[in-house]
Amino acid sequence: MAxxxxxxxLHKIYHGGFQALKGVTLDIEKGEILAxxxxxxxxxxxxxxxxxxxxxxxxxxxxxxxxxxxxxYRKARGLIGLVPQEINLEPxxxxxxxxxxxxxxxxxxxxDGRVEEILKxxxxxxxxxxxxxxxxxxxxxxxxxAKALSHDPRVLFLDEPTAGVDVELRRDxxxxxxxxxxxxxxxxxxxxYIEEAEALADRVGVISKGELLLVEDKSRLVTRxxxxxxxxxxxxxxxxxxxxxxxxxxxLAEDGMTxxxxxxxxxxxxxxxxxxxxFSAEGLVIRDLQTSQSSLEDIFVTLVQETEDAA
Amino acid sequence: MNAQAILSIYRFEMARFFRTLAQSFxxxxxxxxxxxxxxxxxxxxxxxxxxxxxxxxxIVPGLIMLSVMTQAISNASFGIYFPKFxxxxxxxxxxxxxxxxxxxxxxxxxxxxxxxxxxxxxGTSALFVDLQIAHxxxxxxxxxxxxxxxxxxxxIIGIWAKTxxxxxxxxxxxxxxxxxxxxSFYSISMLPPVWQxxxxxxxxxxxxxxxxxxxxxxxxxxxxxxxxxxxxxxVLCLGIIWWIFRTGWRIRD
Numbered sequence: 001m002a003x004x005x006x007x008x009x010l011h012k013i014y015h016g017g018f019q020a021l022k023g024v025t026l027d028i029e030k031g032e033i034l035a036x037x038x039x040x041x042x043x044x045x046x047x048x049x050x051x052x053x054x055x056x057x058x059x060x061x062x063x064x065x066x067x068x069x070x071x072x073y074r075k076a077r078g079l080i081g082l083v084p085q086e087i088n089l090e091p092x093x094x095x096x097x098x099x100x101x102x103x104x105x106x107x108x109x110x111x112d113g114r115v116e117e118i119l120k121x122x123x124x125x126x127x128x129x130x131x132x133x134x135x136x137x138x139x140x141x142x143x144x145x146a147k148a149l150s151h152d153p154r155v156l157f158l159d160e161p162t163a164g165v166d167v168e169l170r171r172d173x174x175x176x177x178x179x180x181x182x183x184x185x186x187x188x189x190x191x192x193y194i195e196e197a198e199a200l201a202d203r204v205g206v207i208s209k210g211e212l213l214l215v216e217d218k219s220r221l222v223t224r225x226x227x228x229x230x231x232x233x234x235x236x237x238x239x240x241x242x243x244x245x246x247x248x249x250x251x252l253a254e255d256g257m258t259x260x261x262x263x264x265x266x267x268x269x270x271x272x273x274x275x276x277x278x279f280s281a282e283g284l285v286i287r288d289l290q291t292s293q294s295s296l297e298d299i300f301v302t303l304v305q306e307t308e309d310a311a
Numbered sequence: 312m313n314a315q316a317i318l319s320i321y322r323f324e325m326a327r328f329f330r331t332l333a334q335s336f337x338x339x340x341x342x343x344x345x346x347x348x349x350x351x352x353x354x355x356x357x358x359x360x361x362x363x364x365x366x367x368x369x370i371v372p373g374l375i376m377l378s379v380m381t382q383a384i385s386n387a388s389f390g391i392y393f394p395k396f397x398x399x400x401x402x403x404x405x406x407x408x409x410x411x412x413x414x415x416x417x418x419x420x421x422x423x424x425x426x427x428x429x430x431x432x433x434g435t436s437a438l439f440v441d442l443q444i445a446h447x448x449x450x451x452x453x454x455x456x457x458x459x460x461x462x463x464x465x466x467i468i469g470i471w472a473k474t475x476x477x478x479x480x481x482x483x484x485x486x487x488x489x490x491x492x493x494x495s496f497y498s499i500s501m502l503p504p505v506w507q508x509x510x511x512x513x514x515x516x517x518x519x520x521x522x523x524x525x526x527x528x529x530x531x532x533x534x535x536x537x538x539x540x541x542x543x544x545x546v547l548c549l550g551i552i553w554w555i556f557r558t559g560w561r562i563r564d
Contacts (some may be wrong), residue, residue: 015564052405055564074313074407082405088398097326104319105406147402 002066003027004155004186005051010060012046012210020046022210023060028155028188033181034215035201036190037300043210044190045085048157052082064155078106081153085160085190087140091133095124098132099146106151118146121176138169145176156180158189162196174200194297204296208304222296223265229292230261230272235285242282248275265293316408320416321423324390328424339378339428343435346374350496351439361498364527367440372523373495374436376515379429379454380461380490384482387421387465392472395562404563410556414466414549421462422455429454442526450525456541457518463548470561489515499531514540 005028012021020043028034036044049055051062053073062069067076090098099115119125122142127135132143141161148156158177162170177187177200191197197204198218205215216224237256248271251260263270279286328335347367355366362369394400403413436442444450472478493515499507510516511532521537524530530537555562 054401054404056559077405077407080405082401084398084401086398088401090393090397090399092327097323101319101323102402104322105316105402105408107313107315107407109315 004030004065005188006061006063007047007051008061010047010050010062011058012043012050012055013058014055020210021050021058024207024210024212026205026212026215028186030186031181031184032202033177033187033189033200034203034205035197035218036188036205036207037192037194037197037296038190038207039192039304042207044207045159046210047207048082048159048188048190052080052157053077074107078151079154081148081151081156083144083148083156083158083161085163087137087144089132089140089143091131093132094128095119095130095132095135095143095146096128098143099150102147103150108151114152115150118149121179122146123172138165141165141169145173149180153185155186155188158187160190160192162191162193170196194295194300198296206300206303208307211307213303213307218296221299222293227262227294228265228270229294230263230275231290231292232259232261232279232286233257233288233290234259235287238284244282245275245278248278313408313412316406317412317415317419320413321420324417324420325423328420328427335424335427336431339382339431340435342378343374343432344439346370347436347439361501362527362529364529365440368442369498369523369527370496371433371436371440371442372526373490373519375429375432375454376457376519376522377490377495378432379425379457380486380515380518381482382428383421383425383458383461384465384468384486386424387418387462388469388472388478388482390417390421391466391469392475392478395470396475400562410553413556414463414552418459418462418466421465422458425458425462426455429458444526445528446525450522453518453522453525453537453541456545457522460541460545460548463545463552467548467551467555470555473561489513490519494519494531498529514544517541 005026007024007026007028010021010024011019013019024043024047036047038044046055050057051064051069053069057070062076064076065079067073067079069076093101096115096119099118100110100112103115104110116125116128119128122145124139124142124146127139132140135143145158145161161173165173174196177189181187189196189200201218203215204218204221206213214221234257238252238259239256241250241252241259248261251262253259261272261275263272276286350370351367355370358366360366360369394403433442468478468481472480492510493513494510495515499510499516502510517532517537517540520531521534521541524534524537554560
């Protein structure tokens, strides 16, 4: 089956000449959660805005549910719900009205029951007759989500949904996203909280300077890119790494009590057994061993760093 | 056609109006009464009649036009400027709607509000002067057309404006002077010949003249020209709005 969202060589050059997207190609499968990671100004929001119709592509093509976003924009946009990064809401409006308005704008007939359901899911029902200006920041973000869900979209874009929200709301939001995924909604979220991507995403895309550096299955990405580290605590202080151990590229801590060995889990042999044997041969007494795996965050930082170095 | 969207925009905009209905109602009543006190009583006592119509009655069409035009512009320009200003326009741009549907919603609501004000002023006027309306259907048609065309014009201003100051600028610097100098409160036949010619370059003259004809059967310029002027203005505004949405000028990069 064709992908839910197909992005083909998408370029966006803003009016002032700034090149925000430099040929992004990406397929997003139905029902998956894709997390787009990237530093500020990487082009995450531009990518979303272009798919949703807020900005126009300079070249390239995008289809949503098989509908071209330019020639068949009604059908394409009808499938999309967008939660923008900025909290853009009319301060004097009432919660329920503004959600009902969004539903109508997307061509769906009035349905008070559905709006009620959505408000209840988002714990907004008690606030239904409050003005937006009376709500806290977290509540306003919920209203934005309610608006995006008001017309039952099949593809949901969440642009930094948890930027600046408290832990409780973040957990709530994650639950909502999981529920939507269970309902078969395709979800694209941008974030620079790596833990969010780690907690939610099926696949992770890394975007930097308008280019998609990679898109991979989250767990595979961690294994592929993941390096493990073995930390060896020594019984006695070591002044320098002995020559016999130089092949291992060991990193001796300043206090001389800890040695770190980095190894690749995907390699045929990790070399741990030989290393430990070599330690014994040298007469070094090992007090403790500890391994740790690099997180998405480390991978992300490395990737972005590598591209910047290459440029 | 996304009729549901048009209706949603229209209802949403009208809801704002109904929330402040008392204000919307009282302010034109008071301003109309003031005009009658100043123009009708003070000046009118020195001008007995204009072409057989009492001065008080004579200024009614001009008064209505003045309010309808300024109200239509301010309602429509604010209606689209506000979402731009606070950022909610993202929703319009990402919705499955085309420019015509957006315009029908916003301009329709602005024109309805302006029409409401026009009718309130007409009603208030009837309390002060003895009004006869020679061509009621034409009167209504002129009023509605003016509401629509000036709402379209206001919509353009709302998209063009980058600040609240700019939003006020055109109505204040262009529209109000044109209306005051456009024969709202006098017949242009009362002016010296040179000024009569100059006045003919003022588009508002044609609107006021046609509108006044529908009340008293009196016109400064031929009725056909009045109709042509207002239709031409409507088409021009629609064309500009079509261009704005096609190019994305000031709304979609």
